Amino acid sequence: MITLRINNSSQTNSNIEEQWIREQIQNRRAEGQAICVEFEVHYKDVNMIFPFGNCPSRSNGGGGGQNFSKRTWELIDFWKRIKDREINPGLIISFWKHILNACN
Numbered sequence: 001m002i003t004l005r006i007n008n009s010s011q012t013n014s015n016i017e018e019q020w021i022r023e024q025i026q027n028r029r030a031e032g033q034a035i036c037v038e039f040e041v042h043y044k045d046v047n048m049i050f051p052f053g054n055c056p057s058r059s060n061g062g063g064g065g066q067n068f069s070k071r072t073w074e075l076i077d078f079w080k081r082i083k084d085r086e087i088n089p090g091l092i093i094s095f096w097k098h099i100l101n102a103c104n
Contacts, residue, residue: 002099003040006092007033016096022089035087039095043103045069050079050095053087071102
């Protein structure tokens with residue numbers, strides 16, 4: 001299962017759409033809100049939360065990380081490369097597609 005949260009709105013699995021992502025980010029930006037984007041991924045050997053932006057600190061559920069699967073490490077590595085960039089729809093859509101590819 002993949003849940004995408006953008007501030008107080010969320011979508012899960014096949015309900016996540018590029019247009020929804022664009023609208024959520026653009027609307028929050030237009031309202032001057034800080035933006036928090038979180039991907040919560042529970043798929044086979046992946047059990048992680050990947051935050052972007054101004055998100056409250058929370059436990060990731062992944063423990064110490066020494067026993068992460070190869071698939072999890074690939075997602076973590078990609079996330080680390082992009083997590084500090086300015087949030088924009090293209091960045092979030094790109095990571096969402098990366099998750100979809102990794103989890104198929």
